[in-house]
Amino acid sequence: MSEPNISAVLLEKGNLKLEERPIPKPGKNEVQIAMHSVGICGSDVHFWTDGAIGPFVVKAPMVLGHESSGTVSELGKGVSHLKVVLHLTSVETDCFTFTCTCPGDRVAIEPGVPCRYCSACKGGRYNLCPEVKFCATPPVDGSLCRYYVHPADLCFKLPDNVSYEEGALLEPLSVGVHACRRSEVTIGSKVFICGAGPIGLVCLQVAKARGAAQVVITDIDVKRLEFARQMGADVTVHVTSRDGQEVADQVVQRLGCHPDVTIECSGAESSIHAGIYATQPGGVLMIVGLGRRLATIPLLDAALKEVDIRGNLRYANDYPTALAMIASGQVNVKPLVSHRYSLEQTLEAFEFAKKGEGIKVMIHCDKNKA
Ligand SMILES: [Zn+2]
Ligand SMILES: [Zn+2]
Structure with missing residues (x-):
């Protein structure tokens, strides 16, 4: 009934x-x-x-x-x-x-x-x-x-070893799969993720599963960073400044190098700045977080470093990958x-x-x- x-x-x-x-x-x-x-x-x-x-x-x-x-x-x-x-x-x-x-x-x-x-x-x-x-x-x-x-x-x-809750979480996880695929995170990548909310955390897990050597994640909330560390972040940076250059300097210093890929998941303009300043010349800045429609960004810095700024809208053909990653234990x-x-x-x-x-x-x- x-x-x-x-x-x-x-x-x-x-x-x-x-x-x-x-x-x-x-x-x-x-x-x-x-x-x-x-x-x-x-x-x-x-x-x-x-x-x-x-x-x-x-x-x-x-x-x-x-x-x-x-x-x-x-x-x-x-x-x-x-x-x-x-x-x-x-x-x-x-x-x-x-x-x-x-x-x-x-x-x-x-x-x-x-x-x-x-x-x-x-x-x-x-x-x-x-x-x-x-x-x-x-x-x-x-x-x-x-x-x-x-x-x-x-x-x-869903296979027997994947729960309903994990099934529901395929949605945000697919965003992470799409973002890491489009930003070409691969074996040995150094990745900078801005924002340790649910999307930042799934990007972190997918990046590690794709073989990223080191992932640094930033947030304004210390508790979230603590959790990100439990979820596999190698380095965390507590953001206390609205100055993107300052944050980028901290990230580069803690990581020991410039990241190949930055995945922006916070929507904050200052994080986009930090992403452009931190990313390795020739690297990728992936915009996942949605902030204001018009943002003022250091475009010239991005252009002169040939940092590709790429957008991300949800996912396409990523659900099967996300499901396989959960079922195989590559992500948790x-x-x-x-x-x-x-x-x-x-x-x-x-x-x-x-x-x-x-x-x-x-x-x-x-x-x-x-
Ligand atoms: Zn959603
Ligand atoms: Zn159509």
Whole structure:
């Protein structure tokens, strides 16, 4: 029997409510998923508190959540690579009834649904599709609910040794995979990561897994740096200055050399400065953090050092890599989950996430599974 489809709906800026919505039916090539774990992302909190991120404005009620996993509960037509939960009553005798339940496939959900037809999609860079429909980016509903429908090819079956929470964490991890791939972090790389939040930490783990020789990470929060060290950072630098040159000098001094790659995950202008000043001539500065639309940066320094400044939008074809890295133990994202709430406690969970304490807040949507 299905539970009511409790959904975390952002009605308007500042107004997040649990509502019962109809249980969606999967269409062709889609699956219905009984949701299990949904991580709260900075963007979810932002839409709730500010009602907008850049050009994306909440104009109509929208379900939040895009870092998620669950169990396939219904198949649409044409889906053959996933299986659904089956309840079979196979044996009935005077003394007992033997009921067999085959669980449905556990899956992680890649939240961006591209058009599949444009040149970006056809070229394999579907994250750049102008028509992409991304969970919990207005006006598209997210997956913080009990039942959700998604294209089956964007649902990745989790092997037995990968948990639902790890499945949900594939989303931020895929950002790290994409960023390290685009910035060409490789064996022996010296990497500088600005910001030790969840994205900085997944970039750190992916960089190490790709063979980076040394990773230095910076933050303004000492506790985060302590945690980054536990997650594998070789060097940490506590940022106390807004002067990018000063921070760059500290990074170079502590690292013993200029980094080949800098991955900016803080969105702070001074960190972009630090990245440009610190990066080795001929290196790469990867912009992952989203700050102000117009930034003043030492462009001439970047140009004269041939430091390539590259952008990063989410991920494309990175989920399978992220999943393989978790399944094989090359990365361990489990420690990122610092707090857990039930779907019923969504508001509490958001209030907590807003404070910026902890690392990743996870919401469990499934009543039956812990
Ligand atoms: Zn996210
Ligand atoms: Zn497209």
